[in-house]
Amino acid sequence: MKALVTVAEVATVEDEFEIDGNAIDERYLEYDLNEWDDYAVEEAVQLSEDGLVDEVVAVTIGPERSEETIRMALAKGADRAVRIWDDSFDGLLDVAAKTEVLQAVVEDEQPDLILSGVQTGDAMFGATGVSLAAAIDYPWAAVVNDLEFDGEIASVHRELEGGVEELTDVETPAVLTIQTGINKPRYASLRGIRQAQQKEIAQKTLADLGLDGVESELELTEMYEPEVESDATVFEGSAEETAGELANVLREKGVAQ
Amino acid sequence: MSDVLAITEHRRGELRDVSYELVSAGRELADDLGGDLHLAVISGQVEEFAGSLSREGVDTIHTVSEGEEFNHDIYTQVTERLADELDPSVILMANTVNGLDYGPAVATRLGRPLVTDVIGASFDGETLTATREMYGSKVETRVEVGSEEVAVTIRPGEWPEANGNGNPEITEFDAAIDESAVRSTVTGFEEVGGGDVDISDAEVLVSVGRGIDEEENIELVEELAKALGATLSASRPIVDNGWLPKNRQVGQSGKSVTPEVYIAIGISGAVQHVAGMKGAETIVAINDDPNAPIYDIADYGIVDDLFDVVPALIAEFE
Structure with missing residues (x-):
């Protein structure tokens, strides 16, 4: 049983920042493993530790910079990684473009279980x-915050709105999208970090995957800071x-009286 | 070709509010395009739902009586077949947990570009321009879609609910469901977050978020809650970390609360959190980031380090 975990390196923005054209100025960005994917990696590694999965493969679409991030997934217990990048990628990769790339990876890897943040x-597309x-014709479940797996059927809780969870059974091979809080992601141990240096990160281009090129039909044309409509009384x-x-103020409102 | 097809949502016998918001958003886009607004009502009490959704601006409602609750395989198949039949420019869905469980599949199967979590949308000629947020609501972006056929999910709470009565044609759609392609089985529902405390009953809530940094610092806000005679609640990251139980979580996936006073400490005010507390009468924010979205809805604020302010506030009430 092979598990594929899609991981992304994401940019987080400092409180104060500037926008340069249609992007946030690089100086205000920090790069990190996507929070949701951290939980997906942990879930896959736990399945591996429980003997239900033989191999955990992490796949990312990202430039060379993202190797550091995908190595974190290896340090936490993924067995090997695949990094896809192509010089033709610039601007926004939409859901369809990412899907096409990942579909080609799935055809190579033939995983039984795919976990994705x-x-x-x-x-914040939430759709990949x-x-x-749908593209690879696997059953799926979205927004999973509890997973019991017997090797064939994944019994999951889907976190709906308003404190309600839906209980669903999905047959594998399957794709599960993983919600935060499903587990407690581990910190990479020093030993894990050392071992990760020896693990394979295969680099592939679109041509390596047998793709001519992928196109995004979405174009980001504008980025701006939303107007703050605050009319709060701010105490100085x-x-x-x-x-x-x-x-x-609180006493006036009758608090603690 | 210039029509809009909006897929409504219900859960456990009730239409969800976003269904009426889909009518408003769908009508706007259909007006831009000069086309009709079609609604789909799938599973459950479809006739009753269609009656409730007969609002002004709706041209046709297609009902598919198949099963009771949401099943993504059925929603995907029905939407796909309706799209084949109606050839709409826009397939409009809700950016809810269920919307994101079938919407991307619909888009992929039909080869349509997908724009999710949209907070504004309009057509200029045949080009759709959508407004959406990025980086946890820190920025807004405009996205243009270079296709005449698109799939869009709208964020709940951004469009008004459609009101006036309408007189749409209501028609049963024979979706010819392929049962062999229905591969997930919903086995039940579970209410979470029961237990010792019901935060939705509290008059005063002291609510703690990511800014508290460490589990051991939770004590500090507990102390404040005690000094104020308030109940302690939290935003999602605190519950995800296991620092407080699920029954303390305020927000979209937790509880909705309407206390007289809500004191948000170290909470940035992400849209999912705000959805659960915007009904509070008085909102106080203590957060050192002056640009945090919580200040958009706060009545009072202290832009300072919570580790300085909270002890000083406790001292005031001791």
Whole structure:
């Protein structure tokens, strides 16, 4: 049983930042393993530790910079990695483009279980996992926050809105999109980090995957900071002064009376 | 070819509010295109739902009486077949947990570009321009779609619910479901977050978010809650980390609360959190990022380090 985990390196933005054209100025970005994918990696590694999965392969679409991030997935227990990049990738890769690339990887790898974070923290499309499932004709379940797997059937909880969970059975091979909170992602151990240096990261281009090129039909044409419509009364001064003013307001509202 | 097909949602016998929002958004786009607005009502009490959805601006409602609850395989098949039949420019769906469980599959099967979590949309000629957020709501973007046939999911709460009565044609659609392609089975539902405390009953909530940094710092906000006679609640990351139980979670996937006073500490105010607390009468934010979206809805704010402010506030009430 082989598990494929899609991982993405995402950019997080500092509180204060500037926009340069249609992108955030590089100086204000930090790169990290996508939060949702961290949980997906952990889930796959736990299945491997439980003996239900023989091999965990991490796949990412990302430039050379993202090797550091995918190595984190290896340090946490993934067995090997595949990194896809092509010089033709620029701007926004839409869901269809990512799906096409990942579909080619699935054809190479033939995984039995694919785990994918619910969304990425930067583009926030939240659609790649289910789109991939449709493209490769695997059953799927989206927004999974609990997984019991017997080697054939994945019994999952899907986290709906309003504190309700839907219980669903999905037959493998399958794609599951993983929600935060499903487990407690581990920190990479020093030993894990050392071992990760020896693990394989296969680099592939579109041509290596047998693709001529992928096209995004979505074009990002504008980026701006949303207007802040705050009409909050903001207290100024030292912590003692602001806390004092807030305390007065709270007392007026009858708090702690 | 200039029509809009909107897929409505229901859960456990009730239409969800977003279904009426889909009518408003769908009508706007159909007006831009000069086309009709079609709704689909799939599974459950379809006739009753179609009656409720007979609002102004709806031209046709297609009902498919197949099963009771949402099943993504059925929704995918029905939407695909309706799209084949109607050839709409836009397939409009909700950006909900269920919307994201079938919408991407529909788009991929039909070879349509997909734009998700849209908060604004309009057509200029045949080009759709969608507004959506990125980087956890820090920026808004405009995205142009270079295709005459698109699939879009809209964020709940961004369009008004359609109101006026309408007189649409209601018609049963024979979707000829392929049962062999229905491969997931819903076995039940579970309410989570029961237990010792019901935060939705509280008059005053002290709510803690990611800004608290470490589990051991939770004590600090517990102390504040105690000093104020308030109930302690939290945003998602705190519950994901296991620092507080699920029954304390405020937001889209947790509880909706409407206390008289809501004190958000170290909470940025992501849209999923705000969905669960915007009904609070008075909202106080303590967050050192002046650009945090929580300040958009706060009535009072202290832009300072919570580790300085919270102890000072506790001292005020001791």
